[in-house]
Amino acid sequence: MPVSGQYTYDTAFRLAGVGKHALRCLMLLALSALLTGCGGGGGGGTSGDGTGVSGIVLRAENNAVVVGATINVGGKQGTTGNDGSFSLSNVNSAATTATLTPPSPGKPRTLTLSLTPKVINNLGNIYTSDTGYTASATGTVVAPISGTQQPVGNATVTIAGTQVKTQTTGAFQIDNLPIGLGADLNTAIGVITAPNFDPKPIFTQYVFATGINSLGTLVLGAPVGTTPPTAPYTITGTVTVKGAATAGVAVLISNASGQQLGAANTDINGNYSFWVVAGTYTIEASYGTSTGSVTAVLKSPDMPITASTIAL
Numbered sequence: 001m002p003v004s005g006q007y008t009y010d011t012a013f014r015l016a017g018v019g020k021h022a023l024r025c026l027m028l029l030a031l032s033a034l035l036t037g038c039g040g041g042g043g044g045g046t047s048g049d050g051t052g053v054s055g056i057v058l059r060a061e062n063n064a065v066v067v068g069a070t071i072n073v074g075g076k077q078g079t080t081g082n083d084g085s086f087s088l089s090n091v092n093s094a095a096t097t098a099t100l101t102p103p104s105p106g107k108p109r110t111l112t113l114s115l116t117p118k119v120i121n122n123l124g125n126i127y128t129s130d131t132g133y134t135a136s137a138t139g140t141v142v143a144p145i146s147g148t149q150q151p152v153g154n155a156t157v158t159i160a161g162t163q164v165k166t167q168t169t170g171a172f173q174i175d176n177l178p179i180g181l182g183a184d185l186n187t188a189i190g191v192i193t194a195p196n197f198d199p200k201p202i203f204t205q206y207v208f209a210t211g212i213n214s215l216g217t218l219v220l221g222a223p224v225g226t227t228p229p230t231a232p233y234t235i236t237g238t239v240t241v242k243g244a245a246t247a248g249v250a251v252l253i254s255n256a257s258g259q260q261l262g263a264a265n266t267d268i269n270g271n272y273s274f275w276v277v278a279g280t281y282t283i284e285a286s287y288g289t290s291t292g293s294v295t296a297v298l299k300s301p302d303m304p305i306t307a308s309t310i311a312l
Contacts, residue, residue: 048076048090052120053113055161056084057102060127060180060208063187069102069128073113093117100161102128109133110176114156114163114257124191126161129178135208137177139215140170141192143301144222150232152194152220153253153261153276159190159202165255168262168274181208195278196223196300223301233273235296237307238266239285245270249287249312256280277301285310 053073057066057080065084070077074095078086098111106128115121137159142149151170156163159174160181166172182189188201198221204213239249249266253274264272278300284293290312298305
């Protein structure tokens with residue numbers, strides 16, 4: 001096992017849910033739209049859009065691989081192989097949950113998903129529990145920007161197979177996690193990913209129990225690219241009311257999946273700002289009975305943009 005904090009090639013393969021056995025399956029995907037053998041195949045179900053889902057299923061109590069577990073995402077079903085891995089192809093990216101059914105004595109589990117379309121979404125190590133899923137994890141994701149730790153919004157936090165997006169404050173909470181998670185403190189329980197950032201493995205220093213388990217502040221590396229922005233925002237904009245800049249206008253930002261990530265109020269000059277990672281966003285403003293919205297596309301966190309003015 002790797003020492004805590006080290007990101008070895010072995011850790012990387014496990015986080016990606018890819019071993020030698022699973023790699024052979026991924027190569028077969030190029031030859032066949034249906035998976036057979038090699039850690040389980042994609043079964044029947046609803047029509048997909050070319051999205052893939054993979055991972056490795058482990059027992060929270062002892063980190064042992066779980067063979068013969070079934071996982072269903074949007075009607076596509078597969079079974080874990082001898083290395084605990086699975087890979088599903090042509091999943092519908094609109095699926096927001098997955099069901100995992102391990103052999104006895106493991107308890108069934110529902111996972112929350114936020115899938116990226118038309119790529120293979122690696123859920124990493126997915127843990128089952130013989131006890132239950134009443135643990136929660138909280139934390140805040142930040143990155144060093146111009147010498148300070150800046151909250152990172154819209155990063156994807158995956159813990160034990162469940163995914164959530166961070167708020168613009170960098171905060172997140174994941175519920176319904178397995179009791180006993182973190183039994184092997186040298187193995188990552190999850191990963192943080194965000195466009196233009198290197199993946200950040202998540203380690204814990206204690207075994208998860210029922211209730212809130214705080215992971216504290218989780219620091220990403222600096223953005224991959226050119227010089228990071230000096231301003232504490234990646235998207236800024238202005239709202240006018242009847243042609244005039246107005247303070248106190250409520251502004252919301254949502255990602256491409258429609259998930260609201262944060263809120264702000266305009267300042268005396270009608271300006272607002274948010275710090276989020278690369279992506280497509282909808283920014284909505286409301287003042288009294290007047291509402292308006294614009295779309296903003298951020299290509300990189302080191303290239304801040306100004307959204308179109310919202311005129312109410």
